Amino acid sequence: MENRVAIIGAGVSGLLACKCTLNKGLTQQFLKLKKELEEFGHVLLTQPGSKTPNKVISIDYVGESFQEMESWDLWGGTGKPFGSKGKWHIKVQHTKTCSIEEYHAEFVILCIGQFSGVPNIPEFSPDEGPQVFKGKVMHSGDFSALDNLGTEKFIQGKRVAVIGSHKSAADTATECANTNGVNFPCTMVQRNAQWFLPGGSFSVFLLGFLYLNRFSELLVHKPGETFLFSFLVTLLSPLRWGISKFMESYLKWTLPLKKYGMLPKFSFDEHMSSCQIAMLPENFFDKVEEGSIIIKNSQSFRFCREGLIIEGEAQPLETDIVIFATGFKGYEKLANIFESSVFQDCLKATAPLLLYRQILHPRIPQLAIIGYNESFSTLGNSELKSLWLANFLDGNLELPCVKSMEKEAKMWGDHIKQDLGTEKRQTLEDDPFACPICYEPLIRKGPPGFNLSAIYRSGFKCKKCNKTYSSKDNYLDLTITAAMKEYNEVKPARTELFRSPLVSFLYERGWRQNFNQSGFPGPDEEFKMAQEYFKPAEGGLLVDVSCGSGLFSRKFAKSGTYSKVVALDFSENMLRQCYDFIKQDITILNTNLALVRADVSRLPFSSGSVDAVHAGAALHCWPSPSNAVKSGLLDQKMEDRQTGKMLQSIQALKTSIHISEDSWSSGNELGLTIQEKTEDFDAKKETILLDDTTILLDDGDKKLMDEKLKDENLAGKTLKADVEEEATFY
Known part of the structure; x- marks a missing residue:
């Protein structure tokens, strides 16, 4: 039987997975993003959310029931990459014709990353959200998708507010400042400041010399480490602290962080461990100095018609465009590609994502995930994972039982949580x-x-x-x-x-x-x-x-x-x-x-x-x-x-109900249905009508409800719901 491998995603991780599996002679269906990759001669598909002619709609594992999968002691039932009865069905939509084609594969490699797809936009109450704002609201992902001409036309002569503090927020604010200058300054609203490195080769060299080398690995605790290694790391911990303080002093000396409220509350080491360090856009602080970028720090804000009401500010911030540079919901993007709610729940159940060897989910068979977890060296990290996976697909590696895989994945997951840094954790x-x-x-x-x-x-x-x-x-x-x-x-x-x-x-x-x-x-x-x-x-x-x-x-x-x-x-x-x-x-x-x-x-x-x-x-x-x-x-x-009764609201009333002693009232029209789910009763039923809705009560139920109403001194009181009719219990 042919062992087909489907790779979804054509970024760095997808290309490396393709290269390593090709070297093992595996037949692939490369679900890719770039047309330039046609030279590989594989099926032309794309990853979810792609704007190219084809895109992946969903994947589904067919051939094994979930009851069978729960009983497996070994991953996939056999502990092998191939050989189980199940296959992955991959639905792909051709956007030009709107037709959907289905592909089959014995193994799927997901390389779709987490920094795209589903925007992470904060939730607001109905009267404080974007709907009350007269201007335009968009996500930085949509903003970056505009071409240069479209971007300039969109923001030129407009007052822009950028929400966020990471790399995308700084890049967006700088682009707006380059276009509009001091006449229409861009306001950057941040909740927590981040450590940024100034542009230039020296900063990169310094970071690599102090952090990105083999010796620096001796300064970090790891799960399952030996006593001697743990003792050595503890012994060298003052050196790690000293390196962090040196980098903080260097950045404070180089950049006017404190002057403009961009000095982080957390250590450089914590940001480094959680991969939160980024390069500052060119001339960023020059733009801040001249007034084309204004920095505001606030823990919360809300929308109004004119713009934003920022916590701690006396006056609303008048703006024409609000851009959310608040990242993406990587979990939802990854989970939404699965048709099965069971697999979706497996992925959403834990944070961070618990994967064996950071590649295989213990409860999802015949599937690997590469390039999802954060790393400063995406190329090296993805290549190592792709090499391991290629050897596993070639039958050179054996997996432990599912419980052991889950135990190891959880051990590393707990370790990752500790390394996320205080701010992100x-x-x-x-x-x-x-x-x-x-x-x-x-x-x-x-x-x-x-x-x-x-x-x-x-x-x-x-x-x-x-x-x-x-x-x-x-x-x-x-x-x-x-x-x-x-x-x-x-x-x-x-x-x-x-x-x-x-x-x-x-x-x-x-x-x-x-x-x-x-x-x-x-x-x-x-x-x-x-x-x-x-x-x-x-x-x-x-x-x-x-x-x-x-x-x-x-x-x-x-x-x-x-x-x-x-x-x-x-x-x-x-x-x-x-x-x-x-x-x-x-x-x-x-x-x-x-x-x-x-x-x-x-x-x-x-x-x-x-x-x-x-x-x-x-x-x-x-x-x-x-x-x-x-x-x-x-x-x-x-x-x-x-009592066998059910109270169910027909309308989704996302507002408060204010209840007085004598009545219930709501500012919205309220319809209530009270139904019964009981077996047939021999006793005589009594019927009460409430707003054209029937309540069926037997003698025993009525007696029990009467006791409860008397117990709460509610008998004979009126239920009001801003409707014309009123009904009195008993």
């Missing part, structure tokens, strides 16, 4: 979490990603009240009493019961199974019912309220249906049990799942951030169900299988 990013005291969004400092490891290593701080929150015992504590030693909140007995270590331990070891005797169809059937109801929320954030030991949280996370899953409970011991169960399944351990301790009456989520809420057999344990509803979760579905 503790990236400021907005999460769905909000302060349970004032409900303001929390600012996060920590590694990127929404998973157990990333959340555990992160700290959260409220923008308004400055209260901080952190993880404890592998769950994030977002209760109002978090980190307080003097105050402890006591809940009713029915709530405190589930905080008991014994009940938490027994819950999934016999307790929950007894629910079948009360008419519950069983966890698998209940999960299917929930998934059916939550179809409109696919791809969004799901919160499993009162998750217990995480029986359904784990199912939701493992399904790959949702971008994020939060397992939320007030019981510390329940969350510990949940984590113990998660540790037993590594496929769940790496999913977008977070464990959060919170009070259901003060749910810690930003308004409009939650797409689905699941509460299985839980309402009877809540001290205040009405307060749970009043906490402002919108655009959600809520199911309580104990």
Whole structure:
């Protein structure tokens, strides 16, 4: 059987992969970007997002089920590059004819990089985003795609603001300054300053002499190092520190960094380790001196009609064009090429990307990734990886078992996190979490990603009240009493019961199974019912309220249906049990799942951030169900299988609902559908009409709901939703 290798991408990494595999005599379908490569005589295709006549739409692995793949002990089932039943199907669109052609290959090499594709543009609230701005907004990737004439015409005579602080921001600001001069200065808004090297051969020589040589490798700790090597690195650590301080002093002396607010807060060594060092554009500080480039430092900004409102500035910055030089979402670009959501979740589950030998993903068969991880020497790095891969494809190397591959990949992944540098490792990013005291969004400092490891290593701080929150015992504590030693909140007995270590331990070891005797169809059937109801929320954030030991949280996370899953409970011991169960399944351990301790009456989520809420057999344990509803979760579905009811919003209302004691009101038109998912009841049903929507209640359900309404002093109160009709319960 012919062993065909398809290479997607034709940059440096793709060319080197092609060269090395050709030397091994493998048949290739080279999915390439440059027409000049036709001399190789391979099939002409392109990488995703290419503007050439052809582009790759997607790839899909066909021939093996995911159940079979999960059971494999060896990579690809055999531990070999070829020989499994599966093949990769590669869909390519010919843009001139819009026709799609499919190619097949036994092995795929992805060389598409991470600095292109999906733009990384910050998210804003509806009234503070680009839509309120009267000017034009674009990404630096689109700006750089313009030809010289188009670029000059686009920015000439315009007030331009560039958002960002890295190489692309400095290059864009310099180009705007060269075109417009001091008459229309370009404003560069940066959050964190970066270390830049001045242009010239001396800076390159100095960097290479001090950092890019074999001796410098003796100054860096590595995973799996011997005791003697570790001792030597520790012994030489003062030398590493001294080199870093020397470079900082040289750059401060050479460039007016402090004068213009471009002096980084972090060391040169940290920026070097995280590959954040870049060459400064020619005459950059000359442009700053003459006033054609204006530097502004701010942690946040928002749009207004005239331009930008920058934090700390008294007046809005009036501008005509805003260019985001904020990089790309490399993970999404890489994941989006896969048709399978399972493979997409494998890639998105961890940050950084965990690859064996920085090449093979342990859970994705017959596929290699080259040129994705950052390096100062892309050429050398990619060539070494291509040589290793070529020898593996030629059958000269053997792989360990999948678990060993995952263990080694995680070991190097943790090492890379430590080497990312403080600034990049503790990236400021907005999460769905909000302060349970004032409900303001929390600012996060920590590694990127929404998973157990990333959340555990992160700290959260409220923008308004400055209260901080952190993880404890592998769950994030977002209760109002978090980190307080003097105050402890006591809940009713029915709530405190589930905080008991014994009940938490027994819950999934016999307790929950007894629910079948009360008419519950069983966890698998209940999960299917929930998934059916939550179809409109696919791809969004799901919160499993009162998750217990995480029986359904784990199912939701493992399904790959949702971008994020939060397992939320007030019981510390329940969350510990949940984590113990998660540790037993590594496929769940790496999913977008977070464990959060919170009070259901003060749910810690930003308004409009939650797409689905699941509460299985839980309402009877809540001290205040009405307060749970009043906490402002919108655009959600809520199911309580104990009463068999489902509350589902029809419209996506990304605004706050303000709830008074007597009524619920919203500034937008609100339509609610309350449906029932129950088995046939023998008891007589009663029907209540609410805005042309039917609620079916049996006698038992009505009695239970009546008790809850009386318990919360809500009986007889009116539900208003800015619609003409009003309906009164009972």
